[in-house]
Amino acid sequence: MTTTTTTITPTPTPTSPVSVTKQHTVLDSPYGPLTLVATDGVLSALYMTDQRHRPPQETFGIPDPEPFGETIQQLTEYFAGERTTFDLPLNLAGTPFQRTVWAELLKIPYGETRTYGELAEGLGKPGASRAVGLANGKNPVGIIVPCHRVIGASGSLTGYGGGLDRKQRLLAFESGGAGGGVQALF
Numbered sequence: 001m002t003t004t005t006t007t008i009t010p011t012p013t014p015t016s017p018v019s020v021t022k023q024h025t026v027l028d029s030p031y032g033p034l035t036l037v038a039t040d041g042v043l044s045a046l047y048m049t050d051q052r053h054r055p056p057q058e059t060f061g062i063p064d065p066e067p068f069g070e071t072i073q074q075l076t077e078y079f080a081g082e083r084t085t086f087d088l089p090l091n092l093a094g095t096p097f098q099r100t101v102w103a104e105l106l107k108i109p110y111g112e113t114r115t116y117g118e119l120a121e122g123l124g125k126p127g128a129s130r131a132v133g134l135a136n137g138k139n140p141v142g143i144i145v146p147c148h149r150v151i152g153a154s155g156s157l158t159g160y161g162g163g164l165d166r167k168q169r170l171l172a173f174e175s176g177g178a179g180g181g182v183q184a185l186f
Contacts, residue, residue, distance in 0.1 A: 022061025025068050030079055031166050035060065038067040042091035045140040048162040053138055084110035086144045094138065101135035108149040111174045115153050137161055
């Protein structure tokens, strides 16, 4: 079993004002345009069109594709069916609990799913499935941090910030079912 080596870097809490540089680029994918955002040169967000919890466009910084070369390469390989894990540094802003949940999402293997309850148990908090669901929904880097691999206890496709249609298509793609073999558009 291959595991991802993507790491989530805790966002430091500054004691004095800190200058933050944000850049973004938009790329086409089989799931629609993806907006990549970097904070201080490190990937901090991947947003889909009409995504829930998507901040206003003006918060994404200047348009500049430079910091995204490796991210675009790995996403291209993923969409071509050549990559099942990502190896990228991430700078994700969130609460300590959210970052813990997002780190747990990285442990879900390609082509597999977990329930919110299973994630909560994996965190040693079996009664926290609702809190896990809320943190999962705030994941700022969909696809790479695979929140689409989380399903309801009954096996149903529950909410997904990018829309249930995209979630269904991503799961089908990863399982090799209908929707699989989608060619990258970049």
